[in-house]
Structures are given as C-alpha cells and as structure tokens.
Amino acid sequence: MPTPAPPGRLPVIDLLRGLALLAMALYHLSWDLRFFGFVDWDLVGGTGWIAARYLIAGSFLALVGVGLVLWHMQGRDWRRWAIRLNKVAAGAVAVTVATWFAIPDEFIFFGILHSIAVASVLGLLFLRLRPAVNFALGLAVIALPILWRSPLFDHAWLLWTGLGTQTPHSNDYEPLFPWFGPVLLGFAAARWWLRARAPGGTIDGGALGRPLRWVGRHSLAVYLIHQPVLIGLLLLVGMALGRDPHAMLSPGPDQAKELIDCQVQCEQRGGGMEQCHAYCSCMVDGVQAQSLWPALRPDATRELKDRLLGLAASCSR
Secondary structure: OOOOOOOOOOHHHHHHHHHHHHHHHHHHHHHHHHHOOOOOOOOOOOHHHHHHHHHHHHHHHHHHHHHHHHHHHOOOOHHHHHHHHHHHHHHHHHHHHHHHHHOHHHOOOEOHHHHHHHHHHHHHHOOOOOHHHHHHHHHHHHHHHHHOOOHHHHOHHHHHHOOOOOOOOOOOEOOHHHHHHHHHHHHHHHHHHHHOOOOOOOOOOHHHHHHHHHHHHOHHHHHHHHHHHHHHHHHHHHHHOOOOHHHHHOOOOOHHHHHHHHHHHHHHOOOOHHHHHHHHHHHHHHHHHOOOHHHHOOOOOHHHHHHHHHHHHHHHO
16 A cells, blocks of 8 residues: 655644643633532542543543654654653643642642653654554553553552552543553554545634634643633632632542542442442541541652551451
C-alpha cells in the first residue's frame, strides 16, 4: 500500500482538541461547584460522571497519539518535539507544586500533563508499528490493571504505573496503565485515517468552531489557566452570596466523598454492599477521629502508614 503524503495542519484536529478541552473544563467546573458546596452531585460514584471522566481523559490522550503520528509523518521535527515536551513537563511540575501547597492531602503527582509527557517519550518506541499492533497493544494496556494488580506497585515511587492495589488520593490521577492505552489507540486510528486520505480533515466548524480551534492550538496554556479562572469566578460568586472565601478554600476533608470512594473500591474488589459500607464507615470515622488524613498521601511516613494499617485491620474485624 502506498505511503500517504505528509499532511499539513488539519483543522479538524484543532477542533477536536478544543472540544475535548472544553469538555474537560466543564467537568472541572462541576468538581469546583461540588468542592465549594454549590451542588451535591455524586461525581465520585455516579455512573454518568465516571463515564464522562474516562471519555474526556481518553479522548484527550488519544488526540496526543494522533498528534504524534502527524508529527512523525511531517518529518519528525525534533526541535518542535523537544520544545513541546519541555512545555508539557514544566506545566506538569507547576501543577504538582501548586496543588502541593493548595491541597496537600490530594495533590496531583501524576495527572494528565504528567501522562502526556511520559507518552510523548514512550510513544516514540511504538510509532513505526502497524496500526493493528498498536490497536491490540492499546487494548492490552487498558485491560491489564483491570485483570492484574500487585502490592509490589503500591510503593510511592511506583504509583505512576497504575498497577498497585491501592488508589492514591489525588485530584487528578492518570497513571501509565491504563492511560497509555488511548495514546496507542490514537496511533492506530491516525494511521488508518491517513491511509484513507484523512476524510473530514478540513472540517473546521465554521465561525462557531473558530474559538474552539484557537483553544485547540493553545491547549496547554488554556489547560493551565482554566482552573484558576474558574476558582476565582466561583469565589466571587460565593462572596456575592455572603460566603467567607477563606472557609470556601479550606472546607476540610469531605467525609461523604471519602466514604463513597472507599465503598466503590471495596465493591469493585468483590466485597458485599453491607460489608463494604460497614468497613468504610469504620475507616472514615477512624481516620477522622485519629487525624490520619495525611496517611493517605503517597509520601506519608511509615509511622502514619502503620497506624492506618492498624485501623484497617481493626475495621476488617
């Protein structure tokens, strides 16, 4: 089969990237509304919310794979690749530092920017594979953490793999497994699409799509500033309603959220509903009573982790 000609910039990719970022911003707005107490939506346990989270993050990472294939087809401009990688890595570090100070109990240590940075390097090993091979590998990467996990990967320095048995407390956790899977699927989809001469590649959404294409071309900058903007706007709304901004910014651990988190994870591991509810209620009450919230952080001291394990053993009985 003849190799397709290197494509130029395809408007539909910028449009899709802009749509994905808009969906992500709306999802984050929902979290902010929940965090500040404006709504009581079940974002942790609600089936629709869980599906939305996976679809949004998955589409964003699949587009990363598409972008890498286009870069490869256009002649592999290593300078452009390095500049982009450095920007994404710097953004990931900025997010980690900012959330470490803002929400130390749930800081972001391996979020979507970290995942994109790793995929931008690791993906180079897979770019030359056949689309069918990347498609199969992508499904395997997604399936592996569902089928197999090990306590060996529960160590703080290995949480980025996503293969541990414990889910860390973080406001954005996109580990290598399963989230490198959508990138590989993006490789396969892009190759097949280009072989078909990129149908729809010139679709730009017209006048309505212009702002979305702009967002798609500046996705990293928009991603980094959208949360501070949303939080600032919600703080202004809260102040207009007579709320104390300091209380809004430090509401403390959300026991309902922690209980739902625990319940979902317990039932996913095969526990009964009543058994899981009793265990998780005991854990949340015990963590609150003993001020053990810092023990849930990946960098918790051994002493705190031992106390948490002791509480878990007690609640299991």
